[in-house]
Amino acid sequence: MQNLTGITYLIIGSGLGILASWLPARYSWKSQRAEQRRANVYAPLFDELQSIKSALNEYRNPVRTEYERIRSQHLLYLVPRFLRWEIETLYIGLRSFGSSVESRQVEYAQRILWNLKGVDITPATSSIQSNATTLANDLGACLVAGEIQDVGKYKIDALFTDVKQTYQISDNSVDEYFKKLLPIREKDDRIPFLEEERRFCLEELESVGKAIAKDLDAQW
Numbered sequence: 001m002q003n004l005t006g007i008t009y010l011i012i013g014s015g016l017g018i019l020a021s022w023l024p025a026r027y028s029w030k031s032q033r034a035e036q037r038r039a040n041v042y043a044p045l046f047d048e049l050q051s052i053k054s055a056l057n058e059y060r061n062p063v064r065t066e067y068e069r070i071r072s073q074h075l076l077y078l079v080p081r082f083l084r085w086e087i088e089t090l091y092i093g094l095r096s097f098g099s100s101v102e103s104r105q106v107e108y109a110q111r112i113l114w115n116l117k118g119v120d121i122t123p124a125t126s127s128i129q130s131n132a133t134t135l136a137n138d139l140g141a142c143l144v145a146g147e148i149q150d151v152g153k154y155k156i157d158a159l160f161t162d163v164k165q166t167y168q169i170s171d172n173s174v175d176e177y178f179k180k181l182l183p184i185r186e187k188d189d190r191i192p193f194l195e196e197e198r199r200f201c202l203e204e205l206e207s208v209g210k211a212i213a214k215d216l217d218a219q220w
Contacts (some may be wrong), residue, residue, distance in 0.1 A: 037078040040071055043210045045087075049209050052094065056202055062081035067091050070156045083211050090204040098195040101144055104194065109140030111184060123151035128166050135159040139178060143185050144194075148178055 050064040055062040064172050067087070070076060076084050113136035142148045149154065160174035171177040186190060206220075213220035 001108070024101065033078060035090065038051055038216060040073075040146075041075050042216055044218060045070065046209070046212050046218060049205060049212070053202075053205060053209070056198055056205065058099060058149055058151070059198070060141070061101050064091060064094060064098075068147050083208070086204065086208050086211070090201065090208050093197060093201045093204060097194070097201050100190070100194045100197055104144045104188070104190065105137070105140045108143045108181075108184060109136045112136040112139050112143075112181065116169075128163055131159050132163045132167065135163055139174075142178065143181055146182070146185055187200070 029156040038183075044066045048063070052064075054060075079087065113133060116132050116136065133154065138159065139148075140153065142156075156174055160169075160177065163169070164171075169177060171180070209220045212218075
């Protein structure tokens with residue numbers, strides 16, 4: 001009995017010794033992993049999410065370079081599974097939204113340019129033609145959003161002034177001209193789908209942004 005008792009104590013003592021060394025090692029490993037997650041995933045992704053929020057509000061194709069870097073470097077394993085799934089879902093939605101935005105921009109720009117050239121009476125120089133194309137592209141982007149954004153307004157005003165006389169535009173300002181373009185967007189049956197994509201992305205973005213901000217102790 002004494003031998004058995006001694007063996008029991010020996011086993012218990014060994015087990016406690018292993019546990020005592022394992023717990024600090026596990027804590028250290030988890031701390032290192034958490035720090036790696038914050039530095040290599042959350043911090044750069046947080047900055048990108050803020051720029052994505054602006055892009056969604058302005059109906060622009062969001063830049064997704066940080067997420068692609070994180071994916072290519074196989075760092076998503078550092079993110080808890082539930083949040084990883086949310087991030088992946090968000091970026092799938094962003095890719096779809098970006099594709100929709102670009103397709104609308106291209107179509108609108110082509111229609112605006114066609115309308116301009118359709119009333120081309122005075123022969124346009126190559127410079128004027130180039131400015132007309134740029135104006136059509138910029139207004140096409142604005143038309144996706146349904147308004148002329150403050151960012152880039154000065155450039156659009158200057159382009160409009162430059163091409164106005166050549167293309168016989170009777171409107172006094174680009175704002176007047178833009179109002180005549182709005183029916184193009186209003187009659188586009190793909191806009192409701194674009195709006196739904198945008199709403200979905202904004203909701204997912206809020207959820208992901210708040211979760212990452214909490215871990216970084218940052219303000220979302």
